[in-house]
Amino acid sequence: MFTNRTPDGRNNICGVKVAMLRKGLKISQREVADRLQLIGLDIDKNAVQRIESGQRFVTDIELISLAKVFSTTIEELLKT
Numbered sequence: 436m437f438t439n440r441t442p443d444g445r446n447n448i449c450g451v452k453v454a455m456l457r458k459g460l461k462i463s464q465r466e467v468a469d470r471l472q473l474i475g476l477d478i479d480k481n482a483v484q485r486i487e488s489g490q491r492f493v494t495d496i497e498l499i500s501l502a503k504v505f506s507t508t509i510e511e512l513l514k515t
Contacts, residue, residue, distance in 0.1 A: 445489030
């Protein structure tokens with residue numbers, strides 16, 4: 436049977452990396468949301484929190500925007 440969750444039950448792969456990159460930059464989840472909004476992605480702090488905790492699915496458009504905000508590649512965001 437197909438499942439669309441990680442083995443540990445998360446709804447995305449990139450959330451752990453997003454949290455790590457954000458903490459490395461010493462910025463808040465609100466700052467991440469603000470930076471995403473500046474490049475045209477309408478997202479709020481709560482959505483960033485849910486991405487980081489694995490409670491929210493991440494679209495391909497959001498993945499591209501997250502890579503831009505963190506100056507990294509999509510592949511790097513998806514590494515486990």
